[in-house]
Amino acid sequence: MAKILTSKNGTKKEVIIQKAALLFKSKSYTAASMRELAETLGVEAPSLYNHIGSKSELLQAICFKIGNKFSVQIEMIENSSTTIIAKIEAIIRFHIHTMLENFDEVYVANHEWKHLQEPFLTDFLNIRRNYEKTLVNLVEAGIEQNEIKKTNPYVAVLTILSAVRGLEFWQRNKKNVSQQVLEDDMVNHLLNGITA
Amino acid sequence: MAKILTSKNGTKKEVIIQKAALLFKSKSYTAASMRELAETLGVEAPSLYNHIGSKSELLQAICFKIGNKFSVQIEMIENSSTTIIAKIEAIIRFHIHTMLENFDEVYVANHEWKHLQEPFLTDFLNIRRNYEKTLVNLVEAGIEQNEIKKTNPYVAVLTILSAVRGLEFWQRNKKNVSQQVLEDDMVNHLLNGITA
């Protein structure tokens, strides 16, 4: 049978991970089988083990790639010198960009992290907790400096993160609304509301 | 072995469904086994089949219970006679209430509907589509009547629905923030923003 196409997508392992993300997204991690994954690569299941260690390693690779991407970015934004509102806006826009560019992997990291094994599960949750904490601190600082209304910072962060995460469901409407409108309108909604 | 406790939670079938929702939430539908479910009920797996037809029937029951609950409610709100902003506020508050009261089932309906079999999958997605369309129409009307800023209605609905859905992640903070604050701050955020 044919070999795994490597093309310009990086090493064979990376190609497998990418296909795994697509499959895990559409069928969920547990329901997706290694035989199915192999089929999308034009190969028998045992052949995959020449390139990867295990099924759960694939999930780990996906989750930590995305987790680290967000961690790195929020640190950069945190240390930049602008207003707090501008920082929050930058974070929202980063979420939207990353979501639309790495759709499958972000989706899987958001939905399937539950199936990570220890100690990876704990590590992943810590990354997320740190991310959220950074954001909460930012909102708190914004309130102190009168850039942001008095509001519960945990609720505000939950609202923002949940809203951007909802882009998972965007696909269907992609045709009708440009990414720029999507981005601008969502930023504006989350910062300034929709009441006329 | 002991019989399934029926208590005041309704019929035995309903007790099974409730436990199934709890299990499907924590382990996901595919990863949760009937043996595990039976164990939480103090019974052997085959005994469940005296009360239910199949595993997937449990998922159907959960998803359509929640789907119908939301459909009924949005129709009521739609036909009430108040401002559009008030209607949207009522919808947001209804989401929060339902989410916090039927946590397991809402969680499962949101996360595991993918594993519904046809024709139930199609039916469920239609219910959701109708729900969203009703909301989009509401936002469009609000814009026409100058209650709501000019903005893409699909983006606004996505933002609102995603934000309230994010209450799935609320558990941890339950202690620090009262439900009233949670509700008021989120409503205020989604309607009026957070910029000072």
Add this chain to the structure above:
DNA sequence: ATAAAAAACTAATAAGTGTTAGTTTTGTAG
């Protein structure tokens, strides 16, 4: 107390799981 119905049990089945072992084919360097 007794008959009928409900609901539990044990045993088993067929299908599907991730993964390993051992072997053969394919690609690459000298």
Add this chain to the structure above:
DNA sequence: CTACAAAACTAACACTTATTAGTTTTTTAT
């Protein structure tokens, strides 16, 4: 051309899955 390494293959294993059949226990109604 030949040797070596990479990567495919087939066959198989140990396990888990949802579900069925058949039987026994428990509850309910007369």
